[in-house]
Amino acid sequence: MKPTSPRAARRLAKKADKSAGPSLPDLATRVARAKVKGVDKTLEDRAKRILTSYLQTAESYVMPVKDVVAEMASGQAAWRLGSALRDEILKTPPDAVRKAACQQGCAFCCILKGGEGGVITSFEATQLHDALSPLLGQPDGREWHPDACPALDPQTQNCRVYDARPMICRSFVSTDAEACRINSEGGEEQGAGLLGSHLDYLIVHAICRQALKGITQVHTYSMAATAQGAVSGGGTDATLADARHKPSALDSACRDGAKAAHI
Numbered sequence: 001m002k003p004t005s006p007r008a009a010r011r012l013a014k015k016a017d018k019s020a021g022p023s024l025p026d027l028a029t030r031v032a033r034a035k036v037k038g039v040d041k042t043l044e045d046r047a048k049r050i051l052t053s054y055l056q057t058a059e060s061y062v063m064p065v066k067d068v069v070a071e072m073a074s075g076q077a078a079w080r081l082g083s084a085l086r087d088e089i090l091k092t093p094p095d096a097v098r099k100a101a102c103q104q105g106c107a108f109c110c111i112l113k114g115g116e117g118g119v120i121t122s123f124e125a126t127q128l129h130d131a132l133s134p135l136l137g138q139p140d141g142r143e144w145h146p147d148a149c150p151a152l153d154p155q156t157q158n159c160r161v162y163d164a165r166p167m168i169c170r171s172f173v174s175t176d177a178e179a180c181r182i183n184s185e186g187g188e189e190q191g192a193g194l195l196g197s198h199l200d201y202l203i204v205h206a207i208c209r210q211a212l213k214g215i216t217q218v219h220t221y222s223m224a225a226t227a228q229g230a231v232s233g234g235g236t237d238a239t240l241a242d243a244r245h246k247p248s249a250l251d252s253a254c255r256d257g258a259k260a261a262h263i
Contacts, residue, residue, distance in 0.1 A: 022215060024059045024068065028052055034210035036203055038255045047203035050081050051211075072208040073216045075121020082167050082201025089197055096193070101177040107157035108180035109172045109192070110141065110149040116245060118223030119253040121205060124166040125221040125240055131164035132230035140231050150227040166223055171198035199257040206250050220245045220253070 022030070031051050036044050054077055058068045071077040090097065112118055120128070132151060140160075141152025148154075151161050159165055174180050176191030183189055209218035221243040229239030 021065060022069070024055055024065055027065070027068065027072075027211060028055050030211035031055065031207055034207045036206045036210065036254055037251045039203055039206075039258065043199065043203055043258060044207070047200055047207055050085070050200060051077070051204050051207055054081055069212065069216060073122075073212055073218050074126075075123040075205055075208075075218075075220075077208060078121060078201050078205035079123055079167060081204055082197055083170075085197035085200050086170065086195055089195055096173055096175055097195075099175050100173050101175055101180075101191075102173060105157045106177050106180070107141070107144075107148065107152055107159075108177070108184040109174070110152055110157070110159070110169075111145055111147050111184040112149055112224040113147045113184065113186070116222055116249045116253065117225055117243075118166065118168050119202070119220050119245065119249055120166040120168065120223045120226065122219055122221065122240065125223075125226045125243060126236060127164045128161065128166060128223065128226050129230040129236050129239055131161035132227055133233075135160060135231055136233050138231075149224065150231045167198060167201050168194075168223065171195040171201075194257060199254070202250070202254045202257050206254050209247075209250065220250045 031048055034048070036047075055068065068077075071080075128151070139154050140150040141148035141154055141157070142150060143154035144152060144157060149159075151159050151165070153160050159169070171194045172192070173195060174192035176189070179187075179189035179191035183192060205218070205220070212218055221240055222245060225243035226239055229242055234242070
């Protein structure tokens with residue numbers, strides 16, 4: 001059926017474009033226009049450059065757009081980029097890394113008290129759930145401390161799923177273990193913080209969420225709730241549904257990350 005007016009023609013063209021899905025240049029335009037609440041423009045622009053580089057690489061490798069959208073929505077894109085940035089930092093470790101007090105068995109940073117329970121993406125939540133599910137019924141970190149991450153071994157305080165730990169666990173660093181202990185009890189001692197790459201990772205994911213509005217949904221999840229659901233025998237879908245954050249959680253994590261990142 002032919003449109004009966006120019007306005008109807010425009011509506012039909014817009015509908016056809018939407019059903020065809022975005023192109024990589026469309027996604028790049030969406031990224032350029034995205035805004036993240038409460039984040040300094042310098043940080044926002046840096047994250048946009050990082051994500052634009054990812055899109056350019058995807059285009060050079062002729063990566064299907066649906067796969068790019070899936071990686072952006074799940075958080076796998078933010079994970080890839082955050083991991084690469086973290087690796088670059090660690091090639092020439094700054095003082096806070098070289099003088100880190102972190103060691104096996106020191107798990108005060110794994111006491112997940114209050115807040116959002118650790119902000120992670122669906123990619124990370126699925127990885128964590130799959131790694132923890134086989135440990136159903138075994139003693140977990142809450143036998144050591146009631147607010148500890150269930151991924152911990154209660155005897156050694158070592159992570160039982162170390163290779164599947166989320167970015168927030170990989171980004172935390174401290175030069176003072178005692179400060180971590182005090183903070184785990186509600187204090188505000190100096191000496192602990194996050195690698196700067198973690199802030200990039202968070203803001204990149206926030207930009208992905210803005211860029212994909214109207215295309216697909218982008219969520220974040222509570223690491224604590226995901227781990228608890230996994231060790232309790234909950235299926236992936238049910239656990240993630242229960243662990244899903246409100247949209248404001250990612251915005252808060254970006255703002256808090258900007259305060260905590262010091263490397």
